[in-house]
Amino acid sequence: MTERIVLFTACVSSLFAPPEGPTAERGLRLLCERAGVELVAPAGIDALCCGTPWLSKGYSGGATSISRRTFDALWEASEQGGLAITCDASSCTQGLRELELRLDAERRARFAKLRFEDSVTLARRLLRLTPHRRVRRNAVLHPTCSTEHLGSTDDLIEVAGELAEEVTVPLDWGCCGYAGDRGMLHPELTESATREEAREVGERSYDAYLSSNRTCEMGMERATGRPYTHVLGLLPEALET
Numbered sequence: 001m002t003e004r005i006v007l008f009t010a011c012v013s014s015l016f017a018p019p020e021g022p023t024a025e026r027g028l029r030l031l032c033e034r035a036g037v038e039l040v041a042p043a044g045i046d047a048l049c050c051g052t053p054w055l056s057k058g059y060s061g062g063a064t065s066i067s068r069r070t071f072d073a074l075w076e077a078s079e080q081g082g083l084a085i086t087c088d089a090s091s092c093t094q095g096l097r098e099l100e101l102r103l104d105a106e107r108r109a110r111f112a113k114l115r116f117e118d119s120v121t122l123a124r125r126l127l128r129l130t131p132h133r134r135v136r137r138n139a140v141l142h143p144t145c146s147t148e149h150l151g152s153t154d155d156l157i158e159v160a161g162e163l164a165e166e167v168t169v170p171l172d173w174g175c176c177g178y179a180g181d182r183g184m185l186h187p188e189l190t191e192s193a194t195r196e197e198a199r200e201v202g203e204r205s206y207d208a209y210l211s212s213n214r215t216c217e218m219g220m221e222r223a224t225g226r227p228y229t230h231v232l233g234l235l236p237e238a239l240e241t
Helices: 011-015 023-036 052-057 059-078 088-099 105-111 117-126 145-149 151-165 187-193 195-201 212-222 231-238
Strands: 003-008 038-042 084-085 136-141 165-167 208-213 228-230
Touching: 003 023, 003 145, 011 088, 011 212, 023 038, 023 117, 023 231, 052 059, 052 088, 059 105, 084 088, 084 117, 088 117, 088 145, 088 212, 117 151, 117 231, 136 151, 151 165, 151 231, 187 195, 187 212, 195 212, 208 212, 208 231, 212 228, 228 231
Parallel strands: 003 038, 003 084, 136 165, 136 208, 208 228
Antiparallel strands: none
């Protein structure tokens, strides 16, 4: 029986997609296709969001409204919790898991039936079953606050190791300070938060600069001057036969 999973594509991944090269969504879709996994999109995905942008601005009413709308769409798309839900940005996976905090009692009771799987966790699981190859000699990896909260940092490192022969996680890695849109409005926060990690990254050159969240990638690009991409963006190359 074909496995089916709901794919919630993150708005930040679309709005701030890198100008060139494959995206996490494309890589994830190709991996699922090769692994025989069917992806299902929630109805009206272009009008849905995990609510984090509203929360970061203190718009609690807007956050509650969009959270309820998103939950209703996920409830239907997941067949009332029968299908797992994944997202192509780790911060948004965390945001989806926290929708419950802004739901009314009736929705909150149903929310407990939903199952979420971060895209890097899903990729680690599917790569074990799908022929692929390493496509980079070395890579430096920036885990994120969200992968730490989700418990998926090990999955992120494992996926990177499936795509690059050598993976370096900077000893001084930490929050990039981008915090949604904070880094856009206050670049000095990112500069301060990433100073030690950027220094370490700059000590050598890598074939790939990787993470699992577009805004974090943007923060690290600003800090290091190097082109960071989502680790799943390497999948199209790795899956070539």
